[in-house]
Amino acid sequence: MTLTVAGLQAGYGGGTVLHGADLTVPQGTALAVLGRNGAGKTTLVHAIAGLLRPKAGSVRLDDVELAGRPAHRVARAGVGLVPQGRRVFASLTVAEHLDLSRRPGEWTVPRVLELLPRLGERRRHKGNQLSGGEAQMLAIARALLTQPRLLLLDEPCEGLAVDLAARVRSVVAELARGGLAVLLVEQQPEHALAVADHVALLGDGVVVATHTADELRASPHLADRVLSVATHA
Numbered sequence: 235m236t237l238t239v240a241g242l243q244a245g246y247g248g249g250t251v252l253h254g255a256d257l258t259v260p261q262g263t264a265l266a267v268l269g270r271n272g273a274g275k276t277t278l279v280h281a282i283a284g285l286l287r288p289k290a291g292s293v294r295l296d297d298v299e300l301a302g303r304p305a306h307r308v309a310r311a312g313v314g315l316v317p318q319g320r321r322v323f324a325s326l327t328v329a330e331h332l333d334l335s336r337r338p339g340e341w342t343v344p345r346v347l348e349l350l351p352r353l354g355e356r357r358r359h360k361g362n363q364l365s366g367g368e369a370q371m372l373a374i375a376r377a378l379l380t381q382p383r384l385l386l387l388d389e390p391c392e393g394l395a396v397d398l399a400a401r402v403r404s405v406v407a408e409l410a411r412g413g414l415a416v417l418l419v420e421q422q423p424e425h426a427l428a429v430a431d432h433v434a435l436l437g438d439g440v441v442v443a444t445h446t447a448d449e450l451r452a453s454p455h456l457a458d459r460v461l462s463v464a465t466h467a
């Protein structure tokens with residue numbers, strides 16, 4: 235299963251933010267999308283997830299066209315979203331969140347709790363009693379229970395303490411190794427390199443460059459250039 239985004243255009247009202255973005259995420263790999271604030275990373279994730287209707291272009295899971303489908307149908311086709319800011323309900327317990335997200339499939343509640351054991355310990359805690367890291371784990375658990383083949387994560391490490399951010403990154407890398415296609419938005423290039431197989435740079439509404447993480451690790455000069463484009467372009 236491969237995600238193929240081609241010529242994707244999207245924006246708000248009459249304005250266009252994405253001017254024809256192209257990228258590919260094969261199953262079993264993670265692609266990190268980097269770009270400065272306002273580059274359109276969230277817009278890209280929302281356009282793939284069907285939360286924002288693309289103005290043009292295509293979003294395909296293998297041969298299935300998703301562009302133009304509403305979000306619930308995109309989800310049913312196998313796209314799970316971990317939104318920016320986690321979106322956890324303050325008054326629902328962890329167990330209730332998991333129950334609400336559950337669809338039949340290989341990801342069961344016991345399986346997600348095995349992957350994210352801290353959530354098991356916090357089953358009876360409400361959303362507003364969770365730490366940022368726990369809320370992020372819950373957001374990932376909810377997305378997995380929808381049985382995705384493609385997982386979209388919008389800045390999953392934002393605002394997390396260093397050790398928790400590292401834990402989230404290792405869970406995300408494990409999910410990709412386990413066979414999911416993963417697309418994650420990252421602010422920090424060094425975090426992206428820790429989890430992703432490929433790094434795509436978004437600038438001016440298009441993907442201006444894609445590199446393998448190995449390439450970037452092997453060439454500090456190239457990594458510096460990417461870093462400066464990602465943060466200052």
Ligand SMILES: Nc1ncnc2c1ncn2[C@@H]1O[C@H](COP(=O)(O)OP(=O)(O)OP(=O)(O)O)[C@@H](O)[C@H]1O
Nearest residue numbers: 246247251269270271272273274275276277278421
């Ligand atoms: N709901 C909206 N209505 C109008 N304009 C929007 C809306 N959401 C985002 N924008 C604009 O679209 C552009 C891209 O925003 P987007 O959130 O996709 O960027 P981003 O790369 O995710 O940024 P950040 O790193 O700050 O999250 C920005 O100029 C932003 O102001």
